[in-house]
Amino acid sequence: MSATTAPRVDTSAGSPRPPGPRPRRRRRLGTVGHRVLVALLLVYLLAPFVWMLVYSLYPSSALQQARPDLDPSLLTGASYARLLSDTSFLVPMANSAVVGISTTIICMVLGSACAYAFARYRFRGRSTLLLGMLTVQAIPVIVLAVPLFILLRAFGLYDRLPGLIVTYTAFILPLVVWMLVGFFDEIPPSLERAARIDGCNRLQIMVKIAFPLAAPGLAATAILAFITSWSDFFLAKVLTSTSASTLPVKTAAFQGLFAMDYTSAATAGVITAVPVLVLALVAQKWIIRGLVEGAVKG
Amino acid sequence: MSTVSRADLRRRRDLRFGVGLSLPAVAVVVLLLGYPMGYALYMSGFSWNDKLGSYHPFVGLGNYRDLLVDPAVHRALGRTLYFSVFTVLGGVALAVLIAVLLNVEFRGRTLVRVLLLVPWAVPPVVNGIMWKLIFDGSSGIMNTILLGTGLVDERVQWLADPGLTMNVLVFAELWKLLPFLCLLMLAGLQGIPTNIYKAARIDGANGWQRFRRITLPNLRGPIMFALIVQSMWSLKVFDTIYVLTGGSGGPAEGTTTINFLAYLTTFSNLDRGYGASLAVAAMVLIVLVTLMWVLLLGRRREDREEAR
Secondary structure: OHHHHHHHOOOOOOOOOOOOOHHHHHHHHHHHHHHHHHHHHHHHHHHHHHHHHHHHHOOHHHHOOOOOOOOHHHOOOHHHHHHOOOHHHHHHHHHHHHHHHHHHHHHHHHHHHHHHHHHHOOOOOHHHHHHHHHHHHHOOHHHHHHHHHHHHHHOOOOOOHHHHHHHHHHHHHHHHHHHHHHHHHOOOHHHHHHHHHOOOOHHHHHHHHHHHHOHHHHHHHHHHHHHHHHHOOHHHHHHOOOOOOOHHHHHHOOEOOOOEOHHHHHHHHHHHHHHHHHHHHHOHHHHHHHHHHHHHHO | OHHHHHHHHHHHHHHHHHHHHHHHHHHHHHHHHHHHHHHHHHHOOEOOEHHHOOOOOEOOOHHHHHHHHOHHHHHHHHHHHHHHHHHHHHHHHHHHHHHHHHOOOOOOHHHHHHHOHHHHHOOHHHHHHHHHHHHOOOOOHHHHHHHHOOOOOOOOOOOOOHHHHHHHHHHHHHHHHHHHHHHHHHHHHHOOOHHHHHHHHHOOOOHHHHHHHHHHHHOHHHHHHHHHHHHHHHHOOOHHHHHHOOOOOOOOOOOOOHHHHHHHHHHOOOEHHHHHHHHHHHHHHHHHHHHHHHHHHHHHHHHHHHHO
16 A cells, blocks of 8 residues: 555656646646647548548449438448459469569568578678668669560460569568578577577578567568558559569559549559558568668668 | 587588578579569660660660760758658657657557558558549649638649659658658667656756657667658659659659669650669669668767667
8 A cells, every 4th residue: 555655746756847737737738739640640541542432332423422312321332342243353363472582481481491591690792782672662663564575475484473482582581581581680699509508400490490589570571571561552554464464553544544443443442452552461560670670770 | 529520410400401491582582583683784884765766776885874964863862861861850850759649558459550550551552542642633622621721712723833843752662661761760669668757857857858868869769760761762762653643743744753764664665774874773772771770870879889
């Protein structure tokens, strides 16, 4: 009982506040102002997406009036039903899923080994390579688009899923390595030393000790790799035409230069965004950590 | 003696293991990005337009000489600069302010932070569609709101005027990139011990002084990282322009940045040689800007580390 009352004695001892109601009122006013700002921020963050969602669920005639009619009785899933039964939409969707999953698996296998080596073993050229991985971010994809197009055509991989998977792997792998090095760096080496004394070899230490400890980081990185692959538009546009086309390319096609099928575009937009949104929100804690790691490391 | 050699042996095995693990990934990246990069440089040395047939003479640095005096390139550079100044400097400044706003203890703070990931995760193509639904001249909700509240008398043609379209583009990109920058700044803010603020308050420092003398210096690392990374992204923006302008970089080339000009030159004019030189120029620009940030801000960081 006394323990709970003890801290009530002025905690800010040494900072005598001027008496009177002013500071408190100012603080309350500050809190209200703060809440308003946060609320505005939330509206800003969510409104554009919510509006697209609304667009996908109402007939466009109801929305394109001086006063948009949001009567719930007008709600319709017709646009979703139409797109999700249309093979010219389903094929790109499946392509995106196949390419995304394959790219993620390849990137994680190659990238986790590479990142582990970078994090644990010091060898010459290591920091140069690590920096090089970040430098890839500086390359505009447009530089490589035509050469990649020529290269894939020469190997018979143009407009085919393997061509896209190989290309994405090259672009996403550096990102994966960069992010994973951060996660492996956090594992204390003492555990691995203990395992070595117990007779584990280097490979066993990596697979049985380091990987399980870095599991959340590995999962977040895999999700980031998938999101990056799933969201790409430019490479898919240049390196495919019909049979290997992906969801973003199909979605972008709903809006032409002069005319736009608004409802379909909105619906396709929601369908394209929802999988990555769900993944990002599910793994949010680890994704945020992985994203800011590099900056905090400086 | 024997322990030294055993340690030596182990180090050599460590090395072999480490190199073996990293080799496949490094090889994939170097081969798959290095070869196309070399090929792009090679193409940029030719006068190579597929519209003009298959004859393409070697012109050395001729394409680069041309682009230095090409008015279309100058205009594109100006637009790139405009777009980048607002998205990079504006983005980082806004991110710092929003991060300060969210670093205060309040109910639902975690939720707000999680929701920051929504714009971050939305694919760029979808981002373009979203803003098109909002800013479309004839049916966009922005005009509906502005007309309804009487702020304007007639519809604003957001996406038919070159200057306005560029501003819509900046606005749309800011929405997508702010959350990541905010998360960076929030992480930085969390590293600042709260007693520094308490001590400063006791010493009579007002809000602005605390922000200026404590918050900003402590955010130098994240701010520098944000400036570099966001510069890279802003200078190579593509998807949003494509979707917002129907692949035209218009209206009246109003959103044709240097990167988009390289795309149009290569894929609409089929001028491979010149397009490749433009793309390489865009890359050189990105590297130069990155170096600029490192030189501008990096030295101070060294000073700080020496002081530590």
